[in-house]
Amino acid sequence: MDTGMSSESAPLVFRPMREEDIAGVMEIERQSFPFPWPESAYRHEIRYGTDSLFYVLELPPEPSLAPWWVRLLRRRGPTRPPVIGYVGMRLLPGEAHITTIAIHPQWRGRGLGKYILLKAIERAARYHARWITLEVRASNQVAQRLYTEVGFRFTGVQRGYYRDGEDAWLMRLGPLDRAEMERLEKIRQETEARIGIGDL
Ligand SMILES: CC(C)(COP(=O)(O)OP(=O)(O)OC[C@H]1O[C@@H](n2cnc3c(N)ncnc32)[C@H](O)[C@@H]1OP(=O)(O)O)[C@@H](O)C(=O)NCCC(=O)NCCS
Structure with a gap:
């Protein structure tokens, strides 16, 4: 389990998705998506996905130790979402394909999407x-900007890829050599500093 932590905050938790997370994920x-995956798809990935990696992002467990903005939003929000984001990948030879990524609407725009993307890339490496x-x-x-900022490049278009006929942009990051991993690590540290969770 990975945890982000600073001297003044309890960790946000980035860990493998479990079956008990599925309600929060759904x-x-x-x-987040016009054609949501069914619950069974997540259950299948968790139970049988030997070639896939699925992770969730959880709030810090202890409110009084959470960063200030977590405490504020908790006070405002009607209920605390148990899971505030997730990311999934399929492993192929020499490649990881991101199949899903989302942050709870209430928690967007704070760097958390970039954080879980970078954590997922580290795991894939x-x-x-x-x-x-x-x-x-x-x-x-929004997602294209996120990917471009992290360093993904546009590689092509798949016409009519989505169920409603919309085109998909194909994007790629890499090769994940030492220099590239160092660059990504720096962005992750900057993102953690912005979120307020500091170094791991
Ligand atoms: C895409 C998504 C995961 C981003 O999560 P997030 O936590 O809001 O993103 P972050 O706060 O980490 O922002 C990362 C970057 O995304 C871009 N971004 C985020 N919100 C944006 C907005 N409202 N307008 C434009 N760009 C935006 C920016 O480039 C931002 O970097 P910056 O803040 O340094 O400028 C989130 O919007 C989401 O869950 N969307 C619905 C599901 C989805 O579309 N998934 C992608 C499928 S391919």
């Missing part, structure tokens, strides 16, 4: 992925 999924690939809707400028 709450985010339904608010440990599994010897040299390239990270993904598809993103042609209209999804």
Whole structure:
């Protein structure tokens, strides 16, 4: 389990997805995608996905130790979402393909999407992925910006890829050599500093 922590905050938890997370994941999924995956897809990935990696991001367990903005949002929000984001990847030879990534709408715009993307890339590199690939809707400028900022490059278009006929942009990051991993590590540290969780 990976935890982000600074002297003044309890950790945000980035850890493998478990079956008990699925309800929280589905709450985010339904608010994030026009054609949400069914619960069974997540259950299948968790139970049988030997070639896939799925992670969730959880709030710090102890509110009084959480960063100030976590405490503020908790006070404002009606309920505390148990899971505030997730990311999934399929491992292929020399490559990890990002199949899903989302942050709870209430928690967007604070660097958490960039954080889980960078954590997922680190994990994929440990599994010897040299390239990270993904598809993103042609209209999804927020996600495209996120990927471009992290260093993904546009590699092509798949016409009519999505169920409603929208095109997919194909994007790729890599090769994940030493210099590239150091560059990504620096962005992760900057992102953690912005979120307020400091070094691991
Ligand atoms: C895409 C998503 C995961 C980003 O999560 P997030 O936590 O809001 O993103 P972050 O706060 O880490 O922002 C990372 C970058 O994304 C871009 N971004 C985030 N919110 C944005 C907005 N409202 N407008 C434009 N760009 C935005 C920026 O480039 C930002 O970097 P910056 O803050 O340094 O400028 C989130 O918007 C989401 O869950 N969307 C719905 C699901 C989805 O579209 N998934 C992608 C499928 S391919």
